Amino acid sequence: MSAELASSLLFNLWNMKEPLIRKNNDYPVATTSVEEDGLQQQQGRSESLWMVYLSTFVAVCGSYVFGCCAGYSSPTQDAIREDLSLSLAEYSMFGSILTFGAMIGAITSGSLADLLGRKGVMRLSSAFCAAGWIAIYFAEGAVALDIGRLATGYGMGVFSYVVPVFISEIAPKNLRGALATLNQVMICGGVSVSFIIGTFLTWRAIALTGLVPCGILLIGLFFIPESPRWLAKRGHEKEFEVALQKLRGKDANIAEEAAEIMEYIETLDRLPKIGVGLMVAQQFGGINGVCFYLSNIFQSAGFSPSVGTITYAILQVVVTLLITQVIDRAGRKPLLLASGSGLVLACLITGLSFYLKVNELALDYVPVMAVTGILLYIGSFSAGMGAVPWVIMSEIFPINIKGAAGGLATLVNWFGAWAVSYTFNFLMSWSSYGTFLVYAGINALAIVFVIMVVPETKGRTLEQIQAAING
DSSP states (O other): OHHHHHHHHHHHHHHHHHHHHHHHHHHHHHHHHHHHHHHHHHHHHHHHHHHHHHHHHHHHHHHHHHHHHHHSHHHHHHHHHHHHTOOHHHHHHHHHHHHHHHHHHHHHHHHHHHHHHHHHHHHHHHHHHHHHHHHHHHOOSHHHHHHHHHHHHHHHHHHHHHHHHHHHHHSOTTTHHHHHHHHHHHHHHHHHHHHHHTTTSOHHHHHHHTHHHHHHHHHHGGGSOOOHHHHHHTTOHHHHHHHHHHHHOTTOOOHHHHHHHHHHHHHOOOOOOHHHHHHHHHHTTTHHHHHHTHHHHHHHTTSOHHHHHHHHHHHHHHHHHHHHHHHHHHOHHHHHHHHHHHHHHHHHHHHHHHHHHHTTOSGGGHHHHHHHHHHHHHHHIIIIITTHHHHHHHHHSOTTTHHHHHHHHHHHHHHHHHHHHHHHHHHHHHOHHHHHHHHHHHHHHHHHHHHHTOOOOTTOOHHHHHHHHHO
16 A cells, blocks of 8 residues: 555656756746847847937038037147237137137028938038138138138038937937037037147148048038938938938837827927027026136136146037936936036136236236136036036927927027127126126126026926927
């Protein structure tokens, strides 16, 4: 009896063990299948991101050209005036006429971007900048210099609008903020490189270096797709789907996003005003006065212009790069508020340093305070007010009026740039410390504007932002 019982128990145990063995053998097969699916999805995402990143890189070459144009006049001032025997008034015209060209570019940028497409207008801008650099290189007098500077100004005026718009229209929502911020990174990079190479290259050689990013941009545009949203707006539905598929990956399901974009184009007709206000806040806070005449500011404060300029150049690039890592986590509004607060404090410190100098008080501390204020100013500006208004501007305008509204906002921006760069020397002659107190007041008003008017746009698609604004 005991033998039969033992045999029965062994038989039952074997029957229980067999399915367990089969399940354990099946488990690695299932795991392998899941891993393969995950690997395929990861490869698809990598493929799509590759095209988005390539398109962004090509576009921000235009931002780098922008920076080269803006940073050219500061390190070359003494050399150009000496070589071509320019008066202070003639060089001031050369420095400020850039913004006249940019205003013309701003007026036409929206309409041209809607007519020629984002890629087409980037080609046009690059051609203007290249022609301008060549004219500057061969210049033998003030007239040729001004013509070249005006041409580069036109190109940078168009670039300042079309580059952030193009990036915002091609980027997925989780990367849009960071990628759009690269516009400001490359602007800062162009300014900084101009400042640095200006310490050892001739002014004509610096002009030639501006041709390099123009060439890269023109070649790169042949390898990237047009903005899908622009194609949809123009009624090119097949090209729209092809471009969107290329940007999202050949295996990605774009049906939902494509439908959302088409619905958004058909229904939205409201013109947001926020972008214009942000451009006023960005420019009238004094950035172009500080940037264009940085060497003279340091010299007036009794600090080495070359050391101060190089430190300024490095700082703005580092801070702007850091912002690309946090803009989609921290949000647009907090960065603007922190930036505005820093700008107010920086202007007050700089103004105090000049007040002490004028009244011959604590003269040993004046250079340190002035440098601290200026570096805090550019650090604060780069931390938010430099890049974020362009990001928000590119996000809030609906596609059906993006050209006109974007052109208006960019025009206001360049009008502010011209007004500040033209009046800065006059204000400094009137009152060095009073100038920075005026800028402190404007930046304080900008903080109030951001708190009361500007919406938060992080983590939303362009269509969701429009729905929230219109709702």
